[in-house]
Amino acid sequence: MFYFLISFLSFLILSKSFTSTPLSIGFWLNLSSSSISRIKKSSISFSFSFYKAPLSMPLTKNMISESKLDDHEGEGDKISLLDLPELPLESILERLSPAELCNMAGVCKSLRDRCQSDYLWEKLMKQKWGKVIGDSAYQQWRCHVASRNSQINQQNQRGLFGSFLWIKPKSQNGGQERRSNDSVMALYISLTSGKFWFPAQVYNRENGHAGFMLSCYDAQLCYDSKTDTFQARYAPHGRWAVEENIPWERLRIPPMDISPHVLYTSDCLDDLRPGDHIEIQWRRNKEFPHGWWYGVVGHLKSCAERGNHCCCHLSDTVILEFKQYNPGSRWRQTVINRRHHREEGNEVDGFYGGIRKLHSEDEIARWNNLWPTKTVE
Secondary structure (H helix, E strand, O other), X not given: OHHHHHHHHHHHHHHHHHOOOOOOHHHHHHHHHHHHHHHHHHHHHHOOOHXXXXXXXXXXXXXXXXXXXXXXOOOOOOOOHHHOXXXXXXXHHHOOOHHHHHHHHOOOHHHHHHHOOHHHHHHHHHHHHOOOOOHHHHHHHHHHHHHHHHHHHHHHHOOEEXXXXXXXXXXOOOOOOOOOOOOHHHHHHHHHOOOOOEEEEEEOHHHHOHHHOOEEEEEEEEEEOOOOEEEEEEEEEOEEEEEEEEOHHHEEOOOOOXXXXXXXXXXXXXXXXXXXXXXXXXXXXXXOOOEEEEEEEXXXXXXXXXXXXXXHHHOOEEEEEOOOEOOOOOOOEEEEEOOOOOOEEEOOOEEEEEEEEOOOHHHHHHHHHOOOOOOEO
């Protein structure tokens, strides 16, 4: 990084000696591509693990002193990276990786503010976490930060020694506990370092156990950067069930922001036709949370199953088929009433709840990609 800055500043000084005409915006944009490559090549000698960086990114005397740049402001005609116009500087920062942005944030206060902006980190969040982090995860993050800051405030105000001396508790590094922030950068670092558990749903839980084939259950998840997989905690009833080494493709954002203990209100019952793809809530008993199970709408036994001759959609009775199970299995098929359907079932076969019709080809394709190699008993 230092080599890059020296080379870059030398170039600018030489350019001033050859021309007095201001450099155009197009020049700066063309220059940004080569600038990025040099920053990346030199980042090895100027890197630190951003997973260990405090979420508020405070700079200490042991880090690169921001005063080295700040003290030179206004001294002669010396030029710094911050002399770049806004557009090319922004273009450079947008192309940096998360670790490189954290490195740049250690250069000076001005770059720290720029490198920690939500504008830059929202793009990085979308690239890495966009398919697993939804509204419920963001809400849980804000609650997590608020709770953490409340605890810190209480700790910093607690402690009475004798009758008059008020002592504020110290953190392990000798100073007062620092307040957490709810920036996008802080969320990204907490997710990537595995310090924040977030809500999502897991396909085929417990490593594709036959009892959960083609289902999707709510869980609290934590990322493991060493294996690029996740750990999940499920809360079936009474105790947490834990699963490790879950790949990215088995996770999804909850399609509805409701508790797994709440019955989903179906709004598609009148529109169900044979061949439609659906997800239906199911649980073993009414003390367990619901999971979402994939199925298709089938034909009635009295139906000819031939194109325009099918009248199944005119009947109040709807057949739901789960073809991952063998014919004859008690889990292969269930019947609901489209006019009066609520939660139906018993302690033997479980309880079937709300239904959502799948319209997205991507959702349907994802279920088909998870199809078992052989039917389940």
